[in-house]
Amino acid sequence: MKSVTDSELLRLDAMSICERRLKSEGFCSIAGVDEVGRGPLAGPVVAAACILPENARFSHLNDSKKLSPQIRESLFEKITTFPHVVFGIGIVDVKTIDRINILQATFLAMKRAIGALSIKPDYLLIDGNQLPLIDIPSESLVRGDSLSVSIAAASIIAKVTRDRMMDELDIDWPQYGFKHHKGYGTALHLKALLAHGPSPFHRKSFEPIKSMLNPTPSQIDLF
Secondary structure, X not given: OOOOOHHHHHHHHHOOHHHHHHHHOOOOOEEEEEEEOOOOOEOOEEEEEEEOOOOOOOOOOOOHHHOOHHHHHHHHHHHHXXXXXXXXXXXXXXXXXXXXXXXXXXXXXXXXXXXXXXXXXXXXXXXXXXXXXXXXXXXXXXXXXXXXXXXXXXXXXXXXXXXXXXXXHXXXXXXXXXXXXXXXXXXXXXXXXXXXXOOOOEOOOOOOHHHHHOOXXXXXXXX
16 A cells, blocks of 8 residues: 555544544444445445554545545455455345335445444444444444545445446446446436336336336326
């Protein structure tokens, strides 16, 4: 790993304030938790949990949405192969999303990611403003992927994992352009939906797919 500049070390130290506070309170294994895929019309919701050792310093580590695909991929490889980094991934498929709703599916993905860790954390930092019910001390952190190194690392792991899944899906279903929009409701995606109808990987509980599959009389002419 290339050396980290002094200015970057200062930025990363600022993003480690939550972790340092918790360690000063006696917590040792602090896991950052984040998810990706709440908003798309297709594909799974994916969460990751990540425990970083104190000596881990990754240049450019930040909210995955602020990074280019190339930097995300590079950081994914560095984080997941760095000695003593512990991470887990949780995936919830489209059928489950439709059955239990996207919020509960997100919580389930988070629980699966935490459960996939090889050690049980003693504290969780979770991105957002809502917490899943879990028997580990936790706190939510709005914009946590920009404020916590642990959450930022989890956000990158979750994002790259899901993007790779959508790229694989694109191989068998190229007409939808999944590798370009990752399932989000872009103009390209909506045009493909109108032309081809929903695939088995589209969320039937999400609009406009819900109305396409069960149109009211006034909507029939729209499709």
